[in-house]
Amino acid sequence: LHSAFSIKNSVCAPQGFFADGISAGLKANGKKDVAFIYSDTPCDISYVLTTNTMQAAPLKHLKQQNELKTNFVLINAKNANAMTGQAGIDDINEILQSSDHPLTNPVMSSTGVIGVRLPKEKIINALQNFDLSVQNGNSAAEAIMTTDSFSKSIAFDVVLDDGSSFKIGAIAKGAGMINPAMATMLCFITTDAAIPKADMDELLQSTTVTTFNAISVDGDTSTNDTVMLLANGKSGAYDKQAFKQTLHNVMQHLALQMVKDGEGAKKMVAFNVTGAKNDEEAQIAAKALSNSLLVKTALFGEDPNWGRIAATVGASGVTAFEDKLNIAYNDVKVYDQGENLFSPEIEEKAGKILQQDQFTIHCDLGVADGKFRAYGCDLGYEYVKINADYRT
């Protein structure tokens, strides 16, 4: 048993952490575009990276630092430093080594356009200008935004039964490209819990599957996705179950914020697949639904077109049968084991649910006990607009 309280200051809430965001001239209009997270005590670090085979330079650099303790993460927006080869890694080393700050094994994280070298001088200049005594997590959250329409952060104070406590804070960015295999999204989680490195690795991996890897905006994975957990142990407190539960809440909150901020999205939809042959098949079907263009455009059109739900489950290739399938919008059943339940009243009820900002589409396959819940959004004109001219 433990208690968790939502608190302020995101990544700066845990003891010994500092963060800020400033403008380095990468974004237009002098917006913040470079951020740091600093810990006055070196941290253990765990991370989950994109499954994209074209991993960006900062990810390659990060993997080279494995098994080390770090006290500093530098983050920039507007340039992904991806497809830049060894030169991209050299740029990172040159930038990080340029600093007079007391950095221990610093690492970097980037998001933005692919295939262009980092504007090194601007970032070196910004790094020099950072004040490592500032604790402004929100400012860091703003600086890492790209197509995000709002910044994303959260923190919890976890009080254990023995009265000891630790904190977990996080910032994240992500709006487009959020995907089944976790796409252009960055998430930085800090904690002062005295968590063993093995628990960090285990819990970050498993929680990513049910949170960031369960959301989808457009089905594409990026070269730069990174979820990073930094633990400096300063609170001296730890309980695995409490940490696991709170980490899930932190990551789930940020994942749903990303779906809500899906490029041009107006609706957040949970795709709750149950009764699948196993959890893996449930996951395949749920993600197929959250990724289907025909489902997404029907959501945008507020059309309770359950035929597209059934067809998408069928197209996903999982074990499913026309005479065992059930489909419902929230509590309104529309298809039941071979029977179309649409009457004018039911269709109107279903249509009203689709007009809401948030709802759940239930899809019970009636085969066995496998289940998975994915999250997605509608796709409308705004999505096309944002992505047709993102680079410019």
Next chain:
Amino acid sequence: LHSAFSIKNSVCAPQGFFADGISAGLKANGKKDVAFIYSDTPCDISYVLTTNTMQAAPLKHLKQQNELKTNFVLINAKNANAMTGQAGIDDINEILQSSDHPLTNPVMSSTGVIGVRLPKEKIINALQNFDLSVQNGNSAAEAIMTTDSFSKSIAFDVVLDDGSSFKIGAIAKGAGMINPAMATMLCFITTDAAIPKADMDELLQSTTVTTFNAISVDGDTSTNDTVMLLANGKSGAYDKQAFKQTLHNVMQHLALQMVKDGEGAKKMVAFNVTGAKNDEEAQIAAKALSNSLLVKTALFGEDPNWGRIAATVGASGVTAFEDKLNIAYNDVKVYDQGENLFSPEIEEKAGKILQQDQFTIHCDLGVADGKFRAYGCDLGYEYVKINADYRT
């Protein structure tokens, strides 16, 4: 050696075939919505059906007729007769048995909305009104259109070295949902070639892989996709190589017509992947490119954003390396084994290619000899508009 000449009359070009389309009142405004193809001599029949596990009633009915000879195919638009269970199959039997025409093992094919029973009386009435002596393939092609903006048909006269000849004709429908695994598309091919049944099966399967299964509009597969080949043997002529080549030309032509007619699409793009580990990996990468929303919206925005090409190849999971990859728009190379080739001139040249209606994106993985060419289109506001309110 053989000669093939493009001729008129599509499915009615081969000897002994008849076809027409009429209005049964399924489409608004009295448009044609029901069609037939009739042969005065029973035909061998081969087909390739959707991989969607929720196969529609006409597909189940068709599979029950296997190994039989048929002389009649009835096709309707506006209603897919999918997710209708045994009742959907019973409806087909009732419709086909209602006819006074001399039908031998008749089969049916449907496209349209999912989950609604067929308007039986209207179709029975239309079937009764068909004149089986009419040879109007174009009328049949019009009747099977759904969101198609133009009808699709073709025919060839194949003259062999010994002076004998046979004909192949075809009609097709498909605009939305065209997909890597062949989606809501129907294609009916007729021939009077004296082709053995085993060759029919073999050639229809293999040609589908490189034609209809290589095109993509939105990555979803439908419940109703059907490619059907009917052969009545009346010409007495046959040559396997000539048939194979001509069948490929027929199916490739119709596949590209479908891409051109992709819902709201303005551009047809070939994704030519070479240098893959093997042909399978080339196919995975090429289809990932033709299905990527970020690639499709960049095409719509006429933005030579090659980073999205690289990231999509990476996300597809095939064997690929940043320092071996080559990317080009037509003959304009933009990325070469780790090097971004963009200069203001090159970017302008690439941008001009993207403004064209048709072009090729070359992606050489530099790994081995695997290759595949997929076809796709851009995705713009029109796609959203068409699909947000298709049902209504």
